[in-house]
Amino acid sequence: MVDVEKIRADFPILHQQVYNNPLVYLDNAATTQKPEVVINAVRDYYLTVNSNIHRSVHYLGQQATLAFEESRQLVREFIHARHQHEIIFTKGATESINLVAGSFGRQFVREGDEIVISAMEHHANIVPWQLMCAERGANLRIIPFHPNGELMMDAYRELLNDNTRLVAVTHVSNALGTINPVKDVIALAHGRGIPVLVDGAQAVPHMKVDVMELDCEFYCFSAHKMYGPMGVGILYGKEEWLNKLPPYQSGGEMIRNVTFEKSTFGDLPFKFEAGTPNVADILGFRATLLYLNTIGMNRIAAYEEELMKHALDRLRAIPQVRLVGDSPHRAGVISFLIEGIHPYDAGTVLDKMGFAVRTGHHCAQPVMDIYGIPGTVRISLGLYNTREELNAFTDALNRVIEMFR
Amino acid sequence: MVDVEKIRADFPILHQQVYNNPLVYLDNAATTQKPEVVINAVRDYYLTVNSNIHRSVHYLGQQATLAFEESRQLVREFIHARHQHEIIFTKGATESINLVAGSFGRQFVREGDEIVISAMEHHANIVPWQLMCAERGANLRIIPFHPNGELMMDAYRELLNDNTRLVAVTHVSNALGTINPVKDVIALAHGRGIPVLVDGAQAVPHMKVDVMELDCEFYCFSAHKMYGPMGVGILYGKEEWLNKLPPYQSGGEMIRNVTFEKSTFGDLPFKFEAGTPNVADILGFRATLLYLNTIGMNRIAAYEEELMKHALDRLRAIPQVRLVGDSPHRAGVISFLIEGIHPYDAGTVLDKMGFAVRTGHHCAQPVMDIYGIPGTVRISLGLYNTREELNAFTDALNRVIEMFR
Amino acid sequence: MSIQEIENQIVSEFEQFEDWLDRYNYLIEMGRTLPMIDPKYKTDSYLISGCQSRVWLYAHHEDNKLYFTADSDAVITKGIISLLIRVLNGQSTEDIIQAPLGFVDEIGLKEHLSPTRANGLVSMIKQIKLYALAYQTKNKQRNDPSHEQHG
Amino acid sequence: MSIQEIENQIVSEFEQFEDWLDRYNYLIEMGRTLPMIDPKYKTDSYLISGCQSRVWLYAHHEDNKLYFTADSDAVITKGIISLLIRVLNGQSTEDIIQAPLGFVDEIGLKEHLSPTRANGLVSMIKQIKLYALAYQTKNKQRNDPSHEQHG
Numbered sequence A, B: 001m002v003d004v005e006k007i008r009a010d011f012p013i014l015h016q017q018v019y020n021n022p023l024v025y026l027d028n029a030a031t032t033q034k035p036e037v038v039i040n041a042v043r044d045y046y047l048t049v050n051s052n053i054h055r056s057v058h059y060l061g062q063q064a065t066l067a068f069e070e071s072r073q074l075v076r077e078f079i080h081a082r083h084q085h086e087i088i089f090t091k092g093a094t095e096s097i098n099l100v101a102g103s104f105g106r107q108f109v110r111e112g113d114e115i116v117i118s119a120m121e122h123h124a125n126i127v128p129w130q131l132m133c134a135e136r137g138a139n140l141r142i143i144p145f146h147p148n149g150e151l152m153m154d155a156y157r158e159l160l161n162d163n164t165r166l167v168a169v170t171h172v173s174n175a176l177g178t179i180n181p182v183k184d185v186i187a188l189a190h191g192r193g194i195p196v197l198v199d200g201a202q203a204v205p206h207m208k209v210d211v212m213e214l215d216c217e218f219y220c221f222s223a224h225k226m227y228g229p230m231g232v233g234i235l236y237g238k239e240e241w242l243n244k245l246p247p248y249q250s251g252g253e254m255i256r257n258v259t260f261e262k263s264t265f266g267d268l269p270f271k272f273e274a275g276t277p278n279v280a281d282i283l284g285f286r287a288t289l290l291y292l293n294t295i296g297m298n299r300i301a302a303y304e305e306e307l308m309k310h311a312l313d314r315l316r317a318i319p320q321v322r323l324v325g326d327s328p329h330r331a332g333v334i335s336f337l338i339e340g341i342h343p344y345d346a347g348t349v350l351d352k353m354g355f356a357v358r359t360g361h362h363c364a365q366p367v368m369d370i371y372g373i374p375g376t377v378r379i380s381l382g383l384y385n386t387r388e389e390l391n392a393f394t395d396a397l398n399r400v401i402e403m404f405r
Numbered sequence C, D: 001m002s003i004q005e006i007e008n009q010i011v012s013e014f015e016q017f018e019d020w021l022d023r024y025n026y027l028i029e030m031g032r033t034l035p036m037i038d039p040k041y042k043t044d045s046y047l048i049s050g051c052q053s054r055v056w057l058y059a060h061h062e063d064n065k066l067y068f069t070a071d072s073d074a075v076i077t078k079g080i081i082s083l084l085i086r087v088l089n090g091q092s093t094e095d096i097i098q099a100p101l102g103f104v105d106e107i108g109l110k111e112h113l114s115p116t117r118a119n120g121l122v123s124m125i126k127q128i129k130l131y132a133l134a135y136q137t138k139n140k141q142r143n144d145p146s147h148e149q150h151g
C-alpha cells in the first residue's frame, strides 16, 4: 500500500496554511502539485547542463541531448509504446489534440466525412475537431451518454459508418470521472478500419496505461496533470500513422533540408517537434516518471480507488449532495451539486476554509447543458490526498450547507 | 557600465569545468544561461502557488493568476506595447510565427498572393510561410542580401506590389549577426498598406526594442534566448490585427461558449492561448525581465557592443579567419570560417578546450547556400561574456589552426 | 452621503470581522436583503454574463441621479452587488463615473475584482459606469441647444 | 585479427593519451592516412549525408570478405572512419553484421555515436551493416539451389 505520509513529505507545497487553515488541495484534475525531486530536476538542469540540443558540438549540448532522449525513452516505457520515435513532445494535451486534428484533417478529411467524439469531452477534444470539420466541410457526430455518465455504446455503434474518418474519446471524463470503455470503443472503430485518438489527460495520473494493449492510434496527455512540470505534453502515435501525417508546425529541428524552392522534413519524432524544445521541463518530467515508477502506478490506482470510495460514501451521506455522474467505473474526479447553493458560492466559502476545489463547467460546457445545470463543485484526487482530508472536507461541506441555510 | 563580474556571479552554470578547462559559453544565440533569480522564481512557484489559473475559486489559483497577468504586463512594458492584451504567450518564437502564418494565411492569403521574406531568415521564419503559401497557392518572394550580409533595400522595394499580403523579416540575423533596418522595411511596407512581422528572437536579448516606435504589426521572440526559461515565447500583435485573425489552436481557456453546434471565442489575449498555459516558466520569465530591467537594456547593448568590437578585432588579426557576414550593424553573433579547417572539426576541438561554440548551418541553410559553404563556426555573445574569454578563445583558435596544419 | 463616505462605512463594518467566514456570512446576509429586481428585467437583455455566476442589472435615473436593482444566481455575488448598490444608489452620474470603488478590494474581496475572474462583478461595474456615461451624454445633448432632442 | 582484437588494440592505443587534445591529434593523424576512396566513388550516390560532415563510402567484397574505402570533408570524422575501416576491412559479412563496435564509445567518442548527432558516423555504420547484410543475402541465394541466380 502507498505510504501517504511519506509521499506528502515529498510535496513541499502541501504543508501550508491558507487563510489560517491547513491547505487541502482537491483540484488535481486542473493541475497536480509537484514532488521536490521534479522541482529539483528542473533546477539542476539550469544549474548544470542548460543548452540547446541535437546539433551541438559542445559538451553541455551533448549532455542535454542525451538526457532529453532518455526522457523520451522513459515516456515510451511508461505508456508501453513500441518505439521511442512514437513519442512526440508538445506543450500540452491541448496542443497534442490540435496537432492531430490539424495534420490528420489536412491529409484525410474531405467534404461529407465524419469525425466522432463523445458528449463528455473536454473543450480541448471538441473545438479542434469542430473547427477542422467546419473548414473541411465535414461533420462532427456525438456519442451520447446515460444520465449516470456512461457512454451509450449502442448509439456509438450506429454512429460509425463509411464516412467516419476518426474517433476521438476521452479515457476518463474530467467533469464526471467516468472511466470509458476505450478498449471497446477502439475495437469497434477498428472493425471498420477507423483510427482512434484517446484523450488520456485524466487517465494517466490514475492508472497504468498501455497503448499497445489499447491499440489506439493516438494517445495524448499533459505532464502537469500527473505531477510533472507545466509546459510539457505528450502525443503518442503509431509509427505508421505519424508517418502518414504531414508536419504540423514548422521551423528549426524538424527539418532535413531547406531551400526556397522546397523543404524536406526530418524523421520521426523530429518531424513534429518544430523549434527549440522545452528541455528543462521535459527533464523535469523524466524525474516525475522515475518518481511514479518507484511508487508504482498499480499501487497508486489501488490507493486512489480506496480514497474515492471513501469520498463517495461520505458525500452520499449528506442529504443535500447530488452527484453529477455516477458510474461505478470512476477515477480521479467527483462532481456534485449542493441543493440550493450555487457552486460558486460553495467554492468561495470552501476556499476560505482551506479547501481548493473547482467550480463551474470544467471546460465541458456540453456536459452541463445536457444536465441543464450551470456547473458543479468538483473535487479531484491525487496520490497525496488522505482519508482525513476527505473527512475534513465533508465536515466543511456540512458547515457550508449550514451557512447558506 | 555593466559590472560583468557581478553579473557572472548571478549565473551559477558558468562556473564549471568542461574536460578540465573552464567553461567559456559562446553559444548564446542557441540559448542563453539563466540567472539564479530566474531558476528560483520557477522553483518558488512550484513550492508556493502552483495551480491552474483564470477559473479558480481558490487561493492558490488566484495568486497564480495575478502573478501570471503581472508577467504579461511586464512583457508589455519591456517591449513598449500599447496594451497588455497585445501580448500572447506561446511556447517559443517558432510557435509565434506558426501562429501568424496559420491564422493570417487562413484569413487573408489567396491564390496568387505573395509573402515577402528575406534570404537571411532562420528556418522558423521560412518554412511556415513556405508551407502556408504552398497550401494556398501563394508565392514566397525573397529579399536578397549583399555579400557583407546587408539586405538589398532596392530589391526589396521592387518586390512589394499589390499582391503582397505580408512581409516577414528578422530583426537580427542568427547566422550573420546583421541588424536589419527593420524600421525602413516596415515603413516601406506600410507605404503600400502591407503588415509586417518582425522575428526578434536575436534582437531582444541585445537591445532595447520598442514595438510602437517600430510600428510593426507582429513581433516575436523566445524567452530562452534572453535569459528566461525554456518553453515560453511571445507574440506581440497590434490589437487591431490580432482581432482580425481567427484563433490558431483551440481548447480550454480560449473559449467563451461551447456547444456542439457552435463555439465562440474569448477576447484577446485568451483567444490565442488554448490549453493550460506554462505558468511556472512565464513567472520565471517575469523574473528575467525584472533582472534585465535592473541592469538596463541600453547598458547591456553598450557593453556587448564593446565586446563585439573586441572580438572582431581579435578575429580579424588571425590571417586564416574569414568572417561570413561583415555588416557594421551587428549584434550578438559572429560567423566565420577557418581556412582549410572544417567547422565541425574546429568546433569539436574547441569543445575539448572548454569553448562552447556552434558549428553548421545554424538553421539558415539558404544563407549557407548563397555563400556556397556547408556551414560556419559561430560564436554568440551574452551579457556575461568577457574580454578575457574572447582573448582565450582567439588564443585557442590559433592552437586549433596549429593542430590541423 | 457621498460615495466615499458610504465606502468608508462599509470598510469599517467589515473591520469588525476578524474571521473570513464571518465576512462571508455578512455578505450572504446582505445578499438576501438585495432590493429585488422586477422580474420583467430578469431577462437576457439585462444579463451580465460572467463565467460562473450570472448577474441581472436594471438602472433608471431621476434628476440626474441613478438607481439600481439587480439579482444574481450566486448569493455571495448578490452580497457584493448589494454593497455596490448601497454605495451607488442615488448618486450623480458624474460621481459614479469617477468612483474608484476601492472598497471591494479594501474589505478583502480583491479576488472578486481581478480582471481574470469573469465572475460577473467586473463586468457589472463596467456596465454601471457605461450606464452612467450614457445618461450623462444624453443629458448633455438634451441641455445643449446645438443638439436636437431625440428622446 | 578478429574485430574484437583490433578493437582492443585501438582502445589500448588511446589509453596512452591522457589529454583529450592528444586523442584528437591522433585522430587527425589517422584521418590523414585514411585509404583514399577512388574519386569516381566520391559522388552523391556514395554519399552518406550527416548534418555537419559528409561521408562517402565505397565497399566491395572478395571471398565473402568486405573491403572499404571512404572519405569525409571533416578530418576528425575521417579519423574515426579510418579506425572503423581498420577494424572491419577484410572481415566476413557475418562478423561485420554482428560487431557491436563498442570501441568508439570506449575511446571516449561516444558523442560521435549518439543517435541524435547526425554527423554521418551513425549513418555510416548503419550503411556498412546494410552492405554486409545485402552481400550475405545475395550470397546465400547464389549458394542456395532453390534460387535462380540473378547476378
Ligand SMILES: Cc1ncc(COP(=O)(O)O)c(C=O)c1O
Residues within 6 Å of the ligand: A029, A030, A092, A093, A094, A095, A122, A124, A125, A170, A172, A173, A174, A199, A201, A202, A222, A224, A363, B251, B252, B275, B276
Ligand atoms: C480530459 C482533458 N483533456 C484535455 C485537457 C487539456 O489539458 P491541457 O490544458 O493541459 O492542454 C484537460 C485539462 O483540463 C482534460 O481534463
Ligand SMILES: Cc1ncc(COP(=O)(O)O)c(C=O)c1O
Residues within 6 Å of the ligand: A251, A252, A275, A276, B029, B030, B092, B093, B094, B095, B122, B124, B125, B170, B172, B173, B174, B199, B201, B202, B222, B224, B363
Ligand atoms: C532568428 C531566429 N528566429 C527564430 C528562432 C526560433 O526560436 P525557437 O527555437 O526558440 O522557437 C531562432 C532560434 O534559433 C532564431 O535565431
